[in-house]
Amino acid sequence: MLQFQIQSDSDIPASKQLFDQIRFAIASRQYPPGHRLPSTRQLATITGLHRNTISKVYQQLEESGLVESIAGSGIYVKAQRHEDASLPDSPLFSKYPDASQLIHKSLDQLLWEGLTLTQVKELFLAAIDWRLRCSAKVLVTVPNRDLGAGELILQELEKALAIPVQLVPMEELPQILSTTQSVTVVTSRYFIAEAESIASPYATRVISLDIYDYVKELAMIKELSTDTRLGIVSLSVGIISVAEILIHSLRGDDLLLISAQASDRHQLLALVRSAQTIITDPASYPIVKQAILAVRDDLIRPPDVICSENYIGEKSINLLKRELGLG
Structure with missing residues (x-):
């Protein structure tokens, strides 16, 4: 069980601290689909929060489309829908017994619903054909409030998939989908509920991506000396916000935390002048190094710069490749 930590003397409400920590655990797949969350009693014991507060947090998570109550x-x-119904990509049932079992279970259910084998075959072939057609065009979507996250996803997918990928703000997605057929929409698990709600009327395929879990970085932060000046730099305002919550929940006021978007040069230069250690995403790393060079004459000692791994987890990218028929 993850050890959620709540800073009781923080200006950030305890419920928001817990909500963001659980949401991060889900988005980074530390809590994978189907995982049972701790009971309110268990979380109350761990965090010291009242069970009513935890129940409200769980209700928020359910309203966000991230969890479901059974x-x-x-x-x-x-x-998500694509996780519930992945079709096998090989007829070699003896080689893939788990896939064979899934296919037979699906066949049994469809036959029970009154379909014939011929109809089932047509449905399966149509579904596979639709997925292949959708793979021809991939759209990355995030809200306008965090286009930086979309830029990170776009850069990493273009490199990993070696196919054209287009970034579309979520606010413009309805207009794009109304004039586009056979497209796959990709987004972070943070935004999956919003994306599916928009895409639903257009029968568009939507796939969520799991973000990197930042376990190494959080472990390093835990070991930093008290009063260390820690800088966080990213293209994404959302990543910065979540990082601030997680670090505060982990260390409270032990660290002097400074943050900047990579696109804000004035704020970034101020950060590199002050921070002793800087954690940045891969896309922002060269921008941070350039900023350090720009103010090197003002620095007694250059800050240590730690580049995190990709924003999107490797397993999630590999799954997307299979979903798109690329691997």
């Missing part, structure tokens, strides 16, 4: 069982991480 009566008499508990709260579970909600699987």
